[in-house]
Amino acid sequence: MTMSSYLCRVVGETPQRAARFHISTIRRTTTFAIAIHIPVLLWALTGFVIASEIFHLSQYLALTVATVCSGLVYLVERIVLATPKVWFVNVSRLVIGLVISILGASTVDLVIFDREIAEQLQRDGESRLLAEYDAQIQERANGLALKKDTWLKAQEAANCEANGTCGSKVRSVGPIYRELARQSEILHRDYEASQDQLTALIDRKTQALSQWRAEPPSVDKAGLLARVQALHAYTMANRAAFVAWSLFFILILFFEMMVVLSKLVFGETVDDALDRMREKISQQKAQDYMDAMISPLAPARALLAESY
Numbered sequence: 001m002t003m004s005s006y007l008c009r010v011v012g013e014t015p016q017r018a019a020r021f022h023i024s025t026i027r028r029t030t031t032f033a034i035a036i037h038i039p040v041l042l043w044a045l046t047g048f049v050i051a052s053e054i055f056h057l058s059q060y061l062a063l064t065v066a067t068v069c070s071g072l073v074y075l076v077e078r079i080v081l082a083t084p085k086v087w088f089v090n091v092s093r094l095v096i097g098l099v100i101s102i103l104g105a106s107t108v109d110l111v112i113f114d115r116e117i118a119e120q121l122q123r124d125g126e127s128r129l130l131a132e133y134d135a136q137i138q139e140r141a142n143g144l145a146l147k148k149d150t151w152l153k154a155q156e157a158a159n160c161e162a163n164g165t166c167g168s169k170v171r172s173v174g175p176i177y178r179e180l181a182r183q184s185e186i187l188h189r190d191y192e193a194s195q196d197q198l199t200a201l202i203d204r205k206t207q208a209l210s211q212w213r214a215e216p217p218s219v220d221k222a223g224l225l226a227r228v229q230a231l232h233a234y235t236m237a238n239r240a241a242f243v244a245w246s247l248f249f250i251l252i253l254f255f256e257m258m259v260v261l262s263k264l265v266f267g268e269t270v271d272d273a274l275d276r277m278r279e280k281i282s283q284q285k286a287q288d289y290m291d292a293m294i295s296p297l298a299p300a301r302a303l304l305a306e307s308y
């Protein structure tokens with residue numbers, strides 16, 4: 001069983017060294033080389049689509065972003081493969097893999113659920129528009145109710161003065177009544193003006209809502225965080241959408257963690273044991289050499305060697 005030169009170089013092995021591998025090591029190295037393509041390709045595709053569709057970059061810039069994203073992910077995955085299997089390294093590797101996987105899965109979801117996100121953004125914009133007008137209408141309505149109450153109280157005071165039940169206690173339509181009636185009329189006109197303003201505001205709300213539904217603003221202006229928030233709101237409000245999103249998210253998460261899972265699944269091979277033995281032998285030889293050189297008997301051994 002042999003490996004292609006391309007797969008060897010993907011994981012940082014030379015074809016000459018890979019030719020001496022045992023079957024278990026070749027199988028593991030081949031799996032690593034194939035697995036590393038999955039997150040790299042996903043990030044290349046996702047980076048290109050997000051750069052071109054969300055940020056509206058040119059095709060050349062989008063390709064540059066895709067290349068940079070895939071290159072960074074490739075380097076991180078190579079680091080994951082190169083780290084030794086120690087518990088704290090395994091935990092760190094798992095955390096790094098999860099972070100990359102969640103980011104990758106989230107960005108892929110933005111591409112897959114683009115129409116749902118656009119629908120949610122339009123719905124959110126409509127809700128904000130209604131909330132803004134409703135707040136103004138409620139404020140005007142409260143003011144209108146207060147003005148109506150003030151006007152009715154002034155009208156009641158004028159009528160009370162006219163029939164003599166209050167005020168001067170004299171039944172007449174004299175100057176006091178006329179002043180009270182004048183103030184009541186002013187308050188009445190102010191109330192009617194506020195009522196007209198409220199009606200006009202309600203009409204503007206209806207027109208703005210109709211215009212929004214007929215020609216909603218382009219969702220292309222929405223940023224990345226706004227789209228993520230819209231996707232979250234859409235999935236939380238729709239159970240079927242949440243299930244579909246969860247399945248896609250888990251699938252992409254599994255693809256993104258393929259290298260980490262492959263690293264955790266495969267154990268030590270014969271070549272790993274041989275390399276460890278060679279390293280121990282080299283270390284022991286170096287230790288023996290150092291001990292011989294710093295030993296008090298080293299000069300005597302040197303003289304004996306020269307005599308022969």
